[in-house]
Amino acid sequence: MSQTICEVRGVEKSFGSNRVLRGIDLSMCAGEVTVLMGANGAGKSTLVKVLCGVHSADEGELVLAGNPYTPVDAADAISQGVVTVHQSIDDGVIPDLDVATNLMLDKLTAPGAGLFVNDRKLRAEARKVAEAMGLTMNVRQLVSELDVADRQMIAIARALARSPKLLILDEPTSSLSATEAERLFALIDRLRSAGVAILYISHRMSDIRRIADRIVSMRDGSISGLFDTQPLDYEGAVTSMLGHAMTDVDITPETNSAPILCLKAIKLREDSPPIDLVANDGEVIAVTGLLGSGKSQLAEVIFGLSRPIAGKMKLDGGSYQPANAKSAVSAGVFMSPKDRASNAVIPDFDIANNMTLPFLGSFSRYYKLSDRKQRRASEEMIGNIGIVCQSNRDGIGTLSGGNQQKVMIARWLLKPGRVLLLDEPFQGVDIGARRDIGRHIRATAKGRATIVFVAEIDEALEIADRIIVLNEAAIAGEHINQNIDLAKLVAEVSGPSLSPALAG
Amino acid sequence: MNNERILNLAIRYGFLVLLAGIVMYFSLAAEGFASPRSAVFVLQSVAITGILALGVTSTLVVDGFDLSIGSVATSSLMLSAYSMVILEYSAFVTVLLCLTMGALVGLVNGLLIVKMRVPDLLATLGMMFLLIGLQRIPTQGNSIATGMRLPDGSIAEGTFAAEFLWIGRHRFDMFIEKLFPMPVVVFLLVAVAVWLFLGFTRHGRLMYAIGSNQRAAELVGTNVSRYKVLAYMISGVLASVGGILLAARLGRGDIASGNNLLLDSVAAALIGFAVLGAARPNAFGTAIGALFVGILLQGLTMMNAPYYTQDFVKGAVLVAALVFTFYLSSRRSSAGRH
Incomplete structure (x- = not known):
């Protein structure tokens, strides 16, 4: 057995009353x-943030290479040999600088770096790093000119240039194509044989099958399963990740009612097949799929934020071609967008x-807003959907993520609409609020069509009558939410490269 | 808990208490300060600045900024003189011309920002230079007054219409005969109108929403571009109103007047952030901010402080107000402001 590099013992972390990590034990x-x-x-990101020094644990301890490890901040974690590549690529690169400078940033910030930058030397060293990674781009190119995958590779390359003891990769393939991902896996293989411990966060079954030595599942802030005997039990890992959540919610699928929204041969991308959908x-309806599967694109098309390459939409039998959000809303199509902080919340x-x-x-009455009417309507909503607050005058920023999300969704339930689109409504929402929202959406579903866009399968199982799986901007499968063949669903989400064991 | 309440009270009422304190101090220390004439003098001194400040407030609400207001006001001043003295138009046409010019400049500013994607500060800075230059071209850089010699050798024979001068010089009787000047009436009317519009209509509320999170406002179906252009048009029109009042008071197209208008009105709008702990642009605060500066300067003048200390005093008030707004407010647990 190889030597333990990093050990997590009984780590707990709470944000306010929300216990995010409830005693994690893990060794790498x-x-x-x-x-x-x-x-x-489930608490994955929080665990990563504890490891890379962004958060400090409330309880428990971390051990790195036999010594206690208490990083004070991200820079400290890196200098001790714990390097993280975050999911959001733009945190990792500086778009207005060239590739060479991006790769060599640490050299520039290291203590004792000279005052003047020797560009030629910098580029030479950068070329070496790039070659080691198998990157072929010109190091003089600006990062802003590169595509997302290349930016990702640069962020990873820079992390590797620091020769880490523990490398944490947070969903690194979410924006990579299959061949690019293979390049990354080849690199991970090399690092593995060089003795680096790697913590790899992903749901992509194809990735997991390709590189996992062991699988750890997390659920509700605890480790719910550890799989390290070969051959790995992928199905068991998925089940322990999802837990018994879906049996808690009893859904009798709604079928055979009048169509409201019809999508006819909608093409999201030049090379993708047409999508037909009746709501x-x-x-x-839950539309599920991985990041980049076209979920958000589809939501944007229906809400009028972007135009499909081809195809038509019909609303209540009439033609529906929204030019922007305003015309969608006036046609009765409402959307609660993903990323509420940047797309939905008015912080003031x-x-x-x-x-x-x-x-x-x-x-309003004439031109004057009626404060009383506003307060009365929102007070009623606060009761209905269960928003925890002192009064409707509380600043939105004082609420927890789940309660903020409830406000954002309640927004669109105030008036009857024809179609309600919810793009990732459970992002950054704790499990309790998630249940409240799901229950309320289902309870009010009569009289409109509801389409929920979620990446997580268990969220889809909790809320939907019908689940539609998108993969590469095409419909990969459709299920009535009753006695679903979970393995088949997971297989459709992950795409064709899935293990036969799971797909079968 | 108790500390927090005191902090909240201080943030909310601190500035108004300070204002009351200053008024009391000057009333005791400076003879004649606490009289209707002096009060009206203060109001008159801040009326034009205040109107411009209300305009800039509406652009601040949508998270924009209008640097061109000062030059719009002086352009409006020169345009009204040119229209009456050289073109010999009536007062009515002149006023209409000036307001149209203000609206047009606001429209261009708005379109530059919304359609051409020029950052607001740069667009309005460009417009400021453009107007400062433009207003000098027709008169070859000279001020305009009746009897001046025109470039073609003739004499300008038009005069400022009496109705036009009335706007700037008339005083209504109130307690004392001929007390209340017309510009102050205009200022108060504009202040109430902007206050109602921004604070109590859905359009104002949506403008605040745009200023706080433009993307979110757009995604609930707000026509963000239209509201932004509207904000700059309000700003342009109010600046031209300020210019009209200035011209009507001076009675000539003085090329050098109105130099301080931009900075004074921006200062008033920013001081307004501190009033009632709003920590955001608001019409009531702007009006109080303008008054605050006016009262302070009037009091200091009556106590024989030399004129050249005025800008220093304004600067000190502004810095204090900004600290008040941003430092204290950030320490308070953020409650909803709307």
Whole structure:
């Protein structure tokens, strides 16, 4: 057995009353790839942030190479040999500088670096790093001119140039194509044989199958499964990640009702097959798929934020071609966008004003806004959907993520609409709030068609009557949410390169 | 907990208490300060600045900035003189011309920012230079007054219409005969109108939403571009109103007047952030901010402080107000502001 590089013992972490990590024990060994799986809100990112020095643990201890490891910040973690490549690529690169400078940034910030930059030497060293990674681009090129995958590779290359003891990769393939991912895996193989411990966070079954030495599943802030006997039990890992969550929610699928929204031969990309979809009255449809599967693109097309390459949409039998969000909303198509902090929340407003924002017109008399009407309507909503707050005058920023999300969704339930689109409604939402939202969406589903876009399968299982799987901007499968063949569903999500054991 | 309440009270009412304190101090220390005439003098001194400041407030609300207001006001001043003295138009046409010019400049500013994607500070800075230059071209850089010699050798025979001068010089009777000047009336009307519009209509509320999170406002179906252009047009029109009042008071197209307008009005709008702990642009705060500066300068002048200390005093007030707004407010647990 190889030597343990990093050990996590009984780590706990809470944000306010929300216990995100509830006693995590985990060890990572030299020359081993540990894959960490977990649904949204399971606590993966928090664990990563504890390891890379962004958060400090409330309880428990970390050990690195036999010594206590208490990073004070991200830079400290790196200098001690724990290097992280984060999911959001743009945190990793500086777009306005060239490739060489990006690769050599650490040299520039290292203590004792000279005052003047020797560009030729810098480029020579950068070329060496790039070659080691198998990168072929010109090091003089600006990073902003590169595509997402190349940027990702640069972020990873820079992490590797620091010769880490523990390398943490947070969903590194989410924006990579299959061949690019293979390049990354080849590199991981090399690092593994060089004795680096690797913690790899992903849900992509194809990735996991390719590189995992062992799999750790997380659920609700605890380790729910550890799989390290060959051959690895992938199905068991998925099940322990999802837990028994879906049996908690009892869904009788709604079928056979009048169609509201029809998508006819919608093409999202030049080279993708057309998508046909009918959303019926009272039905909740979950569209699921990996990042980049075209989920968000589809939501944007329906909400009028972008135009499809080809195809038509019909709403209540009439032609529906929204030019922008405004025309979609006036046609009765509402969307709660993903990333609420940047796309939905008005930080300066209180709960009532955030909630009533889309329909201020109906809370006005002549030209004057009626504060009383706004407050009365939002007070009612706060009760219905269960928002935990002191009053509707609370600033939106004082609420927890789950409660903020409830406000954002309540916004679109104030007025009856024809179609409600929810793009990643459970992002950064704790499990309790997630159940509340799901219950309320289902309870109010009559009279409209609801389409929920989620990457996590268990979220889809919790809320939907019908689940549609997208892969590479095409429909890969469709299921009525009753006695679903989970393995088949997972196989469709992950795409064709899945292990036969799981797909069968 | 108790500390927090005191902090909240201080943030909310601190600035108004300070204002009351200053008024009391000057009333005791400077003879004649606490009289209707002096109060009206203060109001008159801040009326034009205040109107411009209300305009800049509406652009601040949508997270923009209008640097061109000062030059719009002086352009409006020169345009009104040119229109009456050289073109010999009536007061009515002149006023209409100036307001149209202000609206047009606001429209161009807005379109530059919304359609051409020029950052607001740069677009309005460019517009400022353009207007400063433009207003000098027709008169070859000279001020305009009746009897001046025109470039073609003739004499300008038009005069400022009496109705036009009335806008700047008339005083209504109130307690004392001929007390309340017309510009102050205009200022108060504009202040109430902007206050109602920004604070109590859905359009104002949506403008605040745009200023706080433009993307989110767009995704609930707000026409963000239109509201932004509207904000710059309000700013342009109000600046031209300021220019009209200035011209009507001076009675000539003085090329050198109105130099301080931009900075004074921006200062008033920013001081307004501190009033009632709003920590954001708002019409009431802007009006109070303008008054605050006016009262301070009037009091100091009556106590024989030399004129050249005025800018220093304004600067000190502004810095204090900004500290008040940004430092104290950031320490308070953020409650919703709307």
